Amino acid sequence: MTIHTKKLLAALAIAGVMATGAAQAGTLENLERERAIMLETLISPTMTPEERAAKVAVSKHRLVDLERMVLRDQSLVGKNRPVVRKAFENYDLTFLVHSAIEKDLVLLDHWLEQVGISTDSLMNARAGRR
Amino acid sequence: MQPISSSNRTIPSGLMAGIAFGICLFLVFFFATSSWASTPSWQPSASERLVKLPSNYLKKAIDRDFAESDLASALTDVNSRVQLKGQTLGDLQAAIDKAEGDVKIELRHQFLAEKQEFIKLMGEQQDMRRKQVETKIKLYERLLAKLERRGAGMTPTKAKLLDNQKAARERFEGTASGVDMAIFGSAAVSESRYSREYAKNMTAIEALVAAIKEHPMTAEPEINGQPVSKQDYLRQLIAENQARVAIVEQEENILGYMAKIVALDAMALSEEVAAEDIEDSGVTGEDGEVSLSAAVDFFVP
Numbered sequence: 070m071t072i073h074t075k076k077l078l079a080a081l082a083i084a085g086v087m088a089t090g091a092a093q094a095g096t097l098e099n100l101e102r103e104r105a106i107m108l109e110t111l112i113s114p115t116m117t118p119e120e121r122a123a124k125v126a127v128s129k130h131r132l133v134d135l136e137r138m139v140l141r142d143q144s145l146v147g148k149n150r151p152v153v154r155k156a157f158e159n160y161d162l163t164f165l166v167h168s169a170i171e172k173d174l175v176l177l178d179h180w181l182e183q184v185g186i187s188t189d190s191l192m193n194a195r196a197g198r199r
Numbered sequence: 200m201q202p203i204s205s206s207n208r209t210i211p212s213g214l215m216a217g218i219a220f221g222i223c224l225f226l227v228f229f230f231a232t233s234s235w236a237s238t239p240s241w242q243p244s245a246s247e248r249l250v251k252l253p254s255n256y257l258k259k260a261i262d263r264d265f266a267e268s269d270l271a272s273a274l275t276d277v278n279s280r281v282q283l284k285g286q287t288l289g290d291l292q293a294a295i296d297k298a299e300g301d302v303k304i305e306l307r308h309q310f311l312a313e314k315q316e317f318i319k320l321m322g323e324q325q326d327m328r329r330k331q332v333e334t335k336i337k338l339y340e341r342l343l344a345k346l347e348r349r350g351a352g353m354t355p356t357k358a359k360l361l362d363n364q365k366a367a368r369e370r371f372e373g374t375a376s377g378v379d380m381a382i383f384g385s386a387a388v389s390e391s392r393y394s395r396e397y398a399k400n401m402t403a404i405e406a407l408v409a410a411i412k413e414h415p416m417t418a419e420p421e422i423n424g425q426p427v428s429k430q431d432y433l434r435q436l437i438a439e440n441q442a443r444v445a446i447v448e449q450e451e452n453i454l455g456y457m458a459k460i461v462a463l464d465a466m467a468l469s470e471e472v473a474a475e476d477i478e479d480s481g482v483t484g485e486d487g488e489v490s491l492s493a494a495v496d497f498f499v500p
Contacts, residue, residue, distance in 0.1 A: 133382055134393040140371045141397075146364055149357045157363035160370060170381045171374045 096142045097156055100135040104165060107132060111177045125176065129166055136164045159183070239269035239327075241334050245341035250349075254420040254432045261338065265331065274327045281324055284317045307468055314461045321454050325447055332443045339440070343433045 107128045110121060139145065145153055161168040162183050169179035181187070243264050252260055265271050291310045298306050383390045411417055419426040422435055 130382065130391060133378060134391050137371070137375075137397075138393070140368055147357060147361050149354070149360055154356065154360050154363075157360060157367055160363075160367050164367070164371070166382075167371060167374055167378050170378045171370075 095144070096135065096138040097145060097152060100132070100139050100163070101152075101156075103128065103132055103135050104163075107165070107176075108180065111180065129176070132166045136167055140164070239273040241265055241268035241270035241331065243268075243334065243338050245338055245345060247345075250342060250345050253417055254429045255418055256416060257342075257429075257432075258436065261335065265335075270327060270331060270334075274324070274331065277320060277324045277327065281317070281320045284313065284320055287313055288317060304468070304472060311461060311465050311468065314457075314464075318454060318458050318461065321457075322451075325451055325454065329444065329447045332440050332447065336437055336440045336444070339433050339437045343430060343437070346430055346433070 107125065110116070110124045110128060113121065116124070139156070156163045161179070165176060165180060169176045172179060174182070241264075243261065249257060249260065288310070291306060291313055295303060295306045295310060379390075379394075383394070420429075420432040421427065422431070427435070
């Protein structure tokens with residue numbers, strides 16, 4: 070391999086890395102990331118209630134905007150991709166903040182309800198070996 | 200005029216000329232109106248640009264494309280020639296009414312020749328009009344097929360996704376103000392920058408959208424005062440052009456009858472001229488037989 074070929078390959082590799090870095094995440098991807106952070110915050114056992122409340126409040130504001138960006142994003146209309154289909158199949162889970170406020174529920178209660186965990190189901194649950 | 204001898208009977212040269220004239224006329228007319236005659240072309244393409252154009256603008260764009268074609272300039276040319284030929288026919292007709300004797304016969308002959316030319320030109324014009332209308336129909340059909348293929352890409356999953364997205368937006372619109380009150384209602388929390396900018400831009404967008412809706416170029420096409428879709432509009436254009444093809448076909452029949460009348464006139468004229476020749480010679484009687492008294496001259500030296 071000549072020195073020129075090596076240089077060319079290196080340049081191509083750098084360009085590839087830069088192109089990957091420059092690729093922008095869509096509105097839906099941003100929402101999913103923020104939602105994951107929010108859920109992690111809600112169920113994190115390492116946080117104090119005060120810490121959690123402060124973090125949830127900040128995240129909630131961001132989520133409201135991100136949910137609206139997704140709902141208004143014209144590029145997603147009719148975009149028949151699995152991630153888009155899944156997102157719009159369940160409004161209550163994807164647009165957590167809007168849905169929780171609409172139902173007048175606390176965010177965590179709303180999410181637990183959506184994933185099928187209720188106080189009764191928790192009370193009836195027992196530890197065991199699967 | 201000298202008679203031409205045949206094995207069975209004598210046929211005047213005028214009659215022969217008349218028959219030949221009639222046959223030639225039919226042949227000329229046939230070649231002029233048949234598809235063998237080469238006509239200038241117009242080959243528009245059903246481009247994506249045309250598919251995307253607003254319905255009202257679509258027809259104008261196609262008409263403009265036609266106006267720039269060879270076929271359009273040839274049609275304009277033949278139209279003006281038909282008009283001039285019509286004037287010539289009118290002048291000749293007026294002159295025939297005033298003329299007498301040989302001049303009248305000569306003018307009638309010229310009139311027939313000009314009528315033949317007129318029919319030939321009309322045939323060319325009909326060919327071009329038919330070509331124009333048929334090309335338009337093909338183009339509209341291709342555009343319609345393209346539009347329908349776009350709709351055919353709708354799968355059940357995509358349709359469901361669109362339904363879900365529509366329902367989500369409707370649900371969001373119904374709760375947005377409540378969410379705003381819940382999140383940004385307290386004095387401690389200000390509205391996010393996105394919300395502020397979005398609301399500001401939305402006002403501008405709504406004003407622009409309203410202006411676009413009012414713009415004459417985006418006005419939806421109407422049939423009998425009812426707004427119609429692009430597909431319906433294209434179907435309407437196809438139907439209108441098919442009606443024009445039917446009219447052109449009818450006009451071709453009229454032209455055929457005109458040609459027949461010209462041929463009959465030519466035969467009548469030649470018969471008339473032949474009859475005059477026979478009368479002048481005085482060889483035959485009223486029943487067409489050779490009279491003996493006239494034939495005496497052949498025997499007396």
